[in-house]
Amino acid sequence: MTGGVESARRLRPRSCSSISGKCLDEVRQTRAAAKRSAMEETASKPGSSAVYPRKRAGMQPVRKRAALSNITNQQSVVQCVGPGNGTVDVRVVGLKADQECRGDKNAHPGIPAQGAGEGKGQGASLDCEAECGPRSNSEAVASLERRTVQNLHISQEAKDRVKQGDLFSDKSCSETSEWSSGELCYEDIDNDHCDPQMCSSYATDIYEHLRMAEMKRRPSANFMESIQQDVNPTMRGILVDWLVEVAGEYRLVPDTLYLAVSYIDRYLSAQVVTRQRLQLLGVACMLIAAKYEEICAPQVEEFCYITDSTYCREEVLEMERGVLNVLKFELTTPTTKSFLRRFVRAAQASCKGPSLVLEFLGNYLAELTLVEYGFLPFLPSMIAASAVYLAKLTLDSSTCPWDATLQHYTGYRPWELERCVRAMHELQRNTKSCSLPAVREKYRQHKFKCVATLVPPAALTVEHFRELE
Structure with a gap:
């Protein structure tokens, strides 16, 4: 694994020619109104407008990560090794692949x-x-x-x-x-x-x-075994770990993070997702959760930036629509x-x-x-x-x-x-x-x-x- 679990790299400015200077000023004013730190000044080079995301005090900067396509599909369970205890599987003992x-x-x-993907009943x-x-x-x-x-x-x-x-x-x-x-x-x-x-x-x-x-509105407990074919628990863990850093970077309330993870699991319980689009799903779910919980949610362009421009604005919005349709707009959970x-x-x-x-x-x-x-x-x-x-x-x-x-x-x-x-x-x-x-x-x-x-x-x-x- 090269890009998924590599150590956090510092964010570097990049050219954002698709965003006008006027729009960036409006974004800065909105952030200040929400008592957040203003974004740093744009690059002094004429003809370009660079965005410098805020750095968190006492923590590594949020990772600017490409898609999770380089994660192998060989490991199906996240395992941690404790000192003197050997390998410990935190998955519940006795959970079968076909368990409902x-x-x-x-x-x-x-x-x-009741699983989230059933969609029937009361x-x-x-x-x-x-x-x-x-x-x-x-x-x-x-x-x-x-x-x-x-x-x-x-x-x-x-x-x-x-x-x-x-x-x-x-x-x-x-x-x-x-x-x-x-x-x-x-x-x-x-x-x-x-x-x-x-x-x-x-x-x-x-x-x-x-x-x-x-x-x-409970997600399925075995969607990795019964539904997903190209995504495994390791990839999900890496995605959620990255979203924790994103939530800290933009100073989101804890409920936003919990809701985003809930939306991800409910979507994965109903739809097959490839590893190339897993991070896009995470970004879209975080965007929806931020709109639900935050006074001032981060802009779509900011979510595109933290993925190293792997996904454009239209792709994020399209995935957002797809998530809302799969969840049938049942966002309160x-x-x-x-x-x-x-x-x-x-x-x-x-x-x-x-x-x-x-x-x-x-x-x-x-x-x-x-x-x-x-x-x-x-x-x-x-x-x-x-x-x-x-x-x-x-x-x-x-x-x-x-x-x-x-x-x-x-x-x-x-x-x-x-x-x-x-x-x-x-x-x-x-x-x-x-x-x-x-x-x-x-x-x-x-x-x-x-x-x-x-x-x-x-x-x-x-x-x-x-x-x-």
Whole structure:
């Protein structure tokens, strides 16, 4: 592998004759309005306008990389070698090539998993062809509204399958901050009714809906074996690793990165992609996610530039249209980050004050799983809960990391997280030999409290996953 995993090279200016000086000035003004660093001055050479992307403090510049056509298709699993442990495969043990998401035992208890490529059933997408018949505008609008309501509706039967005990039970306002869940007492993290941004009155309903929605738009767990022919997990890992650097280069919010990876996996679950167009898919998905999440999304020309002009503007826009059609414009989907905010808040309920180290460590462990294809069988909520579990265990291995508050708000018991936590623990330990370092380099920075340098637990025993008493 020469271009895919080579060390990051510094971006160098190039001529952008297709972009006028006036357009570049507008781009700079837009960036400044979003409180981002302005782009450096254009080259002084007459007749040319060169763009100098911003450099990140404390990190290697984003790689200006050509297409991933030079990656061989021989390696099917990303493997990391740990000191003294030999080769460790982070893919879930027992995952067969012909395994369907529907039969995944790691799904939330009581809920049948659903792949993103099925397109049938209760969560079916809007059928665009059915709307193209000869009808009046009012009939078309009414039909579209009716189909939209049906698509967003979640039946009571589905809700009953998700609910565990009183996990999502409604509670009336009370003066006390402790609640009883059977024999376990937990802290009420939604008692801050003075802060409207916390949505205390609606938080329970919001996360109940997210737990249902994560099943409706879930990518397939075995698309590499069943659908893709020219792309393997190694290439996907290299692409996601590069997108982590792109997100840092343009200072995108974490949700943009998680959404982009989700769009990539959902597209790969439905369409065959060649290795020459894999990076184009990643750029288009990042563009869509940035438009969805960012106040000021990067321009199409900027995404073309970071690929070393491998793809032109028209190709990126064409791929964007293709992704939107395959996803059927269903862009709202819960990610690991959506649940991680909630679960970190529940974990901090037992702390005297907010723990930034716990939050950053949870984010670090969750982002590590983005690169690994082997974590697709796990639900986003399970990955988020496992990240909090392992983060607390890393910070204090002498006490049980799980408590009644976390069990109540995550909906997972310790033994249900064991498989995911063990896979994540192996991923955390193999820091010296992994060839995809973007996430680790990111969280070695002081602004993230250098959580990537923390020593992980030596081993996980059965006692760590004992049922709460």
